[in-house]
Amino acid sequence: MRRVTLLVLSCSTFFSISHSHASQLQPQTGHWRSQHQVLVNGQDILQQMKALQQQMLAAVPAEQRALVAGMMPKKDLTSAQECLTAAEVALLQTPEQWLSRAKKDLPRCQLQLTGSTANSVSVKGQCQDQGGYTGSLQGTVTLKTPQWMQMNMQGTGQYKMPLPGQAQNGDVKFTLSSDSRWQSANCPAGMR
Secondary structure: OHHHHHHHHEEEEEEEEHHOOOOOOOOOOOEEEEEEEEOOOEEEEHHHHHHHHHHHHHHHHHHHHHHHHHHOOOOOOEEEEEEEEEHHHHHHHOOOHHHHHHHHHHHOOEEEEEEEEEEEEEEEEEEEOOOOEEEEEEEEEEEEEOEEEEEEEEEEEEEEOOOOOOOOOOOEEEEEEEEEEEEOOOOOOOOO
């Protein structure tokens, strides 16, 4: 499950910064919030991870529950916040520039551009053990307005650890969707 999370975070970090990089329509700099959904073979894996954590806590004796809860990850994987700076926007003006950024964020994936419009970019590629995932990756990022971005990625491949609904040959189909909205021109203290 953790490896699925690492792939999700890698993809969402890359795309939350690079949504607009091929577009003439630029995103606003500042504080952005993204909502993510990850389906593995049609099942919402992030919600399953939350439910599993709650089940684990419920099984722990009441007097030990706070200790165990303190050891569990506290980050909500279904959402993320990010500060998009003017310097980042300035360095990511063309599809080629944001593809270069993508390759840095997803170093174990060989990605290529498959198309772009005034407000979207499409990519495809192969990943080799990126966050535990080996397989195909393709999708599109669309800047709807300067304050609203959407990303949809799909892939078929294998994870190092078994997942619910995984085929006998180990293959899984995943879909990663992200909806990002601008929150404010100023980023909260300590946010990058």
